[in-house]
Amino acid sequence: MPLLVSLTRKRTVQSPPRIAPTLHRDGPQLLRDCVLLRQIENALLKCVCTRATLLHFMPGPNQKRTNSALWLGLLITVLGPLSNFLYYSKIPAAVLPWLNLAIPAIGLLLVLIGVVRASRQSQLYRGKILGSIFTVLAALLFAGSAWLFIHVRDVPRSAGAPQTGQRVPDFTLPDSTNQTVSLAQLFSAAPGMAQPKALLLVFYRGYW
């Protein structure tokens, strides 16, 4: 009898009407979950498909894109040494040394970007071998420009040179016709000319 009672109780507990409402109540939520899962699945599928398509239609060795950064970089680096001719232009000379250095630096940077591109996206971009050759060329051109930049600026301080307001030392030196000329003489009037107010002394490096 106690067993029977317990069995009956159990049956009452597991009665179907109690489960059905539960399912019914969670139905909309379950449906929402299903829709969300399907969306995620679709999105994933789309992703995989695109990747598959991309891999399938990946350009072959002869269809790869030209690594434009490499070529542009080398071109700019070559322009570096050529930019020294800008000293003959009207561009203010004071900015030119920095321009002469910046141009090959930018060029070298572009070449390096091209090299990174060729190694990281090797299926898309050409230039693995070309990249290493261009890097050596661009690095040499940049090193040359950097060396020149340091060399041409290696000028003595000349702290003891005459400054504005100071008297310059007089001297006597031979001119280009081997005639001895003194500074004082240069201030005297040339035949048929007025005595000069001032004299411009230009010291230059020579070896022309």
Place this chain on the structure above:
Amino acid sequence: MAISVDPPDVSEHLRQKQGYTFTFLSDPNTEVIRRYDLLHKAGGPKEHDISRPAEFLVDRSGTVRWENFTEDIRVRPRAEQMLAAARAIQW
């Protein structure tokens, strides 16, 4: 007028080639260059001593009214710049 370590014949050649009419003085032993503290030791070809580039505008009393010392041998004052400096001074 211009001063360098070039011997007179070299300066004369340069003067005629460029058509310059001003005086070129030769200081091969860097005597005057040293006196002006403009010596650039081993600055020339084959480690020869030369003058560093420098420009002085000097009045009749021998006083410097304007000067220019470049930090970069490629950067030199242009003729217009030196003329402008000369015009800006009360003589």
